[in-house]
Amino acid sequence: MIQRTLSSLVLLPTLAFAADYFPKPDDQGGWRSLSDAAKIRQTTGLDVAKLDEAFRYVEQTSQHGGLLVVRHGYLVYEKYFGRGNREALPELASCGKAFTSVAVGMMMQDRPKLFPQGLDQKIYTPAFLPPSAFPIDDPRKADITLGQVLSMSAGYRGTNPVYIKGVKQEWPNPTIDNGPWSTTDDFALKQTLWCAPGDCYSYTTSSSHIAAITVRHVMGIEMEDYMRKRLTGPLGFGTWGYAMYRPKLKGGIDENGRMFHTPGGGSIAVRSTDMLRFGYLMLKEGRWNKQQILPASFVQECGRSTKYNPHYTHSFNFNVNDDGHLAGVPKDAYWKGGSGGYAIYVVPSLDLVIYKMGGTEGQYDPALTRLPVKYSYDGSRADWKATPVGDATGKTLQMVIGAIAAK
Template sequence: MFGRQTIASVRGCTAPASFTILLVLALTACGGGSSGGEPGRPPAPQDPPPAPPPAARAPEVDAGADRRLEWPENTAELSGSVTHQNPEALTYSWRVTAGPPGVQFATPDRVDTIVTFPREGTYTIALTASDGSLSGEDTLQVQVDPALYPTETWTSATPAEMNMDATLLDQARDYAVNTNAAGGSGMIVRRGRLVYAWGDIATRYEMKSTTKSIGSIALALAFDDGVLRLEDLAQARLPRLGVPPSTNQATGWLERITVEQLATHTAGFAKPDGLDPANDAGPALLFEPGTTWSYSDAGLNWLADLLTVTFNEDLQTVLDGRVFATLGITRDDLRWRDNSFREPTLEGIARRELASGMEASIDAMARIGYLFLRKGRWAGEQLIREASIELLRTPRPSVADTRIADPVNFPDATGNHAVLWWTNSNGALADVPSDAYWAWGLGDSLIVVIPSLDLVVARATTQEAVSGPNRSGWTNGWNGDYAWLAPFLTPIAQSVSE
């Protein structure tokens, strides 16, 4: 509000004067007043200011609990969890921060994955989650313990502890013992533990043709040493191959025989052996090499001669020193008998027969099977290269197209016989895993290896039990027909639930 006032005079002045004063007044509404609004009405409410954006937070990651495995178990399912305000924006990554190299993740960019470990050891694994700006991480530890190996004795476990059905194991044992009154002893090992046994596992039994598979260790060692290959010509290493009889030379085939053919029954020699140089007598060469699968003890004994000159050493000494001693097998547990079909020495070296001739306890048989199950490794030491074990247990492509000389007694031999071992690679035993393989001799001496079930089975009986009239173990005359094995191996395989 404006006002004007004029003052005419000022006391004490000598001359009259006049002033004009301009007043400016400001009015402010208070209390119940208003400033131009409707009298008595409160002011309109004001909207609150917007809340500040939440502070960015890193993902909260939980990689899961620590794990413990026992070799050969080497895979684990990993399932992490992540908390975040915007989970759709997250990316994930699994990686190894400590441990042996070679770990593989099935899906390293997902919160759930499967991890595979290459060997025993302690591994630290990290799971990282990122939203593009911030990331979170957590770790877990996986301990892969070494496989369990026997020392003087085997660690024992019940069938239930090894997820096996004892009733089915009873069924297999009853077949082994009672069929044709075969009797004998046996044991079943899973995950390195003695799960089931019958008879006396320390008694030595004649191995008969199971000798072939045990003797394959010498062949594997020659491969490992680089002194022999399957494709090598046998006569180049053993010039006397196939003679006597001298008539074998006339065939023109001897120089074409390979190490592989001797080891796969495709060299062409007759089955029975028996060298008699004085009378120019010996196993005839019946078939052109590489054309016919014909079960031959003579061919395997020629292979034994070839290995003897290759090592320039008694094969028993080779196996004892390089393998059996480490396995805890002595000559009280396994030994070669004196030869039955060949002279006792070859070029001044003790001579062995590979077709037959070993005696072994069930315990020793199981230890050999366990060495093969563990791919040539024993308590941290690689006694046989894994590649050589794989070669022995795998049927050879070159054999697949050969004809079988005796298909009645050896059905499917070209599809299921490998290098001195029998296999189920063609699924002939429908309820036994196809990766199963075994040594098999007269009287049904068996060393069975089933990698996918982590199983070893050993079984044998006395030759007195198989040499009676019309009896030979489970069969009336041994042959390579798997039908005789099915009642024994099938319940054992089916006993495993996990």
């Protein structure tokens, strides 16, 4: 547990370091970086020895992975283990939900006339969803808003735990809603409601996929193609894609085992330094160089509790800390984790972006993406066994923040 108060941290002037800095693509030089421990401490206030402690902890949390830290626009820490590598393209599980949310924000910016009510816009109409969504199988779905879909308060039946008016509850037979099958149109659009829209929270992958269906329907192209044009291209991503090849999936795939549509609920595959670019875009409130990729107001709402989900600290597919439940962490910190030990963190008040890379052996299987593997692996983690480490997502963030030197 981090006991120091935030007032004891070195809050170096952000504008002196990263006012208008944006990293180039990796094939053009990439992130600016520092390697000397003394220079890192002088410039960013980070103690490399304590970051090494955080890395050793991260090594205990997943079979493969790494730890990357950017402060004041400097990549000051980048270490990997197992199959973790800058060139790795593992399937990032639910981290993909954060990209879906950003795609929705861009869509609203690109098609403002379709959203006169903003995030209050009700989406169960032919303007936002395909014919397969109709007729509506539950009249309550007509009241679902875009904000509720993004914050998982639309009432879809998901996984435990569930929250009603801030009270944690569990039901005996939850829906198994956390795998590739829940990111197919048929599954998501037929998902049943367990409460009225807005009355509860349940973590449901189908909800994020419905957001992706909306993007596809409104923009007229697959969400992945839309993001290549509007997000990953301007940010300078290298090779990336989705784990689209699921031959064992029943429904939602073609004769080659490829999913018909971009899975909005997860399965994105992104290089580690590009995950930092994504986090840095959020840190910069949606701006990249002189281009406003998505509305600043949308980014701000991603980082705090939202009226669309008053039940739990989950905004638009990010966990938030504005209630201070994660000790020693600023209240403006927010993050998105994914099964396998992944997490991307943004801490605006500390000008800080962190990527906790993780992953199981299966998540690194190139057959999922059919993207090239550009590095070798020595097999060093083949016999790795999981050990209890508690809340690895939260503790990693606490440890990295604890590496900011005291005054």
